[in-house]
Amino acid sequence: MAGLLEALDAASGKARYVGGAVRDALLGLAVSDVDIATSLLPQDVLARLKNAGIKAVPTGLEHGTVTAVLPGGPVEITTLRRDVSTDGRRATVAFSDDWQEDAARRDFTFNALSADPMTGEIFDYFGGLDDLDSRTVCFIGDPLQRIAEDHLRILRFFRFHARFGAGAPDAQALDACTARANDLMALSRERIADETLKLLALADPVATVRLMADRAIFRPVLPEIGSDGVERLERLVDRERAFGIAPDPLRRLAALLPADVDKSMAVGARLRLSNRQQKRLASAALWPASSESDPAIVAYEIGGEEALDRLLLRDEDQGLDVAVPFLSQWVRPRFPIGGGDLIAMGLTAGPVVARVLKMIEQEWARGGFTNDEAAIRMMARAQVEGALRDRI
Structure with missing residues (x-):
């Protein structure tokens, strides 16, 4: 990391740690991803990293992002920006050299914190330190404006409240999210699924999910979720905790949905879940x-x-x-009999082998999955003989 900071001339104030890394470090949490903002233009960042012998990947040059590949993991470096236009789903940006202007683009006050990597000085333009101290999730500026810029911020507000919040949520933010819940319909279902599953993966999202259900936040995109689903979620979370089972967001989503295979399949398809996830959601129903x-x-x-x-x-x-x-x-357990064994016992190759094999497997399972070879072969022979008699 030292070589990267030197290449970006962090000592002269051209680079800072930003976002979640700063927030989590201040909370004493493990920092998994480090993001850096810089006043340098993307092409300058690429040239500097090349000269420093650091592999650089232009992962989003149109948005000012270059990824430095370091031994400890990738680090995203993004040029300071300002929004030119937004439509609730994406933004058109222009590059800037104004740190506060860039911070103002972020959603919540404590996500707009930045830190000098050389001195540790914290830069707080919007009261993020106070909100972090009180564990209050507050939008920067007017919540309705922030939501209009990116509708996903509605779901992010509730996820961040579930993760970092303490006590009642910020009333102005909550009312704005409630008023604009229908805006979620404009988002891609993949983004909704990703944010919802992130919320459900938290240690205990029950109180926040109940608040969302009470405020009809889910209704525009997941109308299947009702108060009975929240009660099932609470019971599931209690059971996970009691048995030491890690939170599973897909299982928790299943708890929120009614015990109806067709509705679960419809939700899985609507959220563009993988085929495996859709199958599991339907099975859980x-x-x-x-x-x-x-x-x-x-x-x-x-x-x-x-x-x-x-x-x-x-x-x-x-x-x-x-x-x-x-x-x-x-x-x-491994089923120890195969089709070749049944043919050796007298069956003719064909559909009958699969049918009899299935019958033996079911009997073996009902009998407790015995590994007694003699007992298994006796079971198989009896089924084969029955099949042969039926054929006569």
Whole structure:
């Protein structure tokens, strides 16, 4: 990092740490991503990094961003900017040399903090330090204007409140988000999914999600989420905590949705989730139907992750103290019989082999997945003989 800062002439005030890295460092949190702002133009940044022997990738030159590839990980370097125009989804920018003008583009006051990497001096143009100290998420300037510039800031407000907020949210910001909730319909579904899953991945988003449901924030884009879903989410979070299970945003989204496969599939498609995520969301919607089933058999049939989803989402608590730890460490047993074994026992190659093999597998699963080879072969032979008799 020292070589990068030298290349950017940070000692002369041409580069600062900005955004989340500054905020998290002040809160004593681990800093994962470091972003740097600079008064240097992008082409100058590229030339300086090349001269310093630092690999540079022009990841977004039109927006002033160059990524420096360092041994400790990539660092984004962005030239100071001002907005020329915005439409709620994207912005057209012009480069600037004014640090406050650049900071004013950001969403919340504590995200606009910057720090001199050489001296540690903090630059605070909008009262971010006070808001950070009080754990209050406040927009910079007029909340309605900030939301008009980028509608995603509605969801970001609630995510940041869930992560950093304490006590009641800022009333002016909350009212603005409530008034402009319909603006979310103009966003891409991918952006909505990404922000929603980030919120649900936090340690305990229940109070914030309840506030969003009460304020009808979800209604324009996820009308399926209601108060009953928030109660299921609260129960799920309590169970995750009790069993030491890491937060799973997709499972938590499933908790918010009704136990309806068609609606879950519609939500997955609407949010442009991956095929695997859509399948898992739809599977989780079947939690009431599988609540009386043997967890090991359900896991064998649909997979351990999906079985754990259904188990943690079910209404009753009875048996969870045994079943959840079991599924958390479950390893899929290997079915020891193959089609060739059945052909060797007398079946003719064809569809009958697959059908009989499935019947044996089901019997083996219901019997507790025994690894007794003699018992398995006896089971298989009985099924084969039955199939042969049926063919006569």
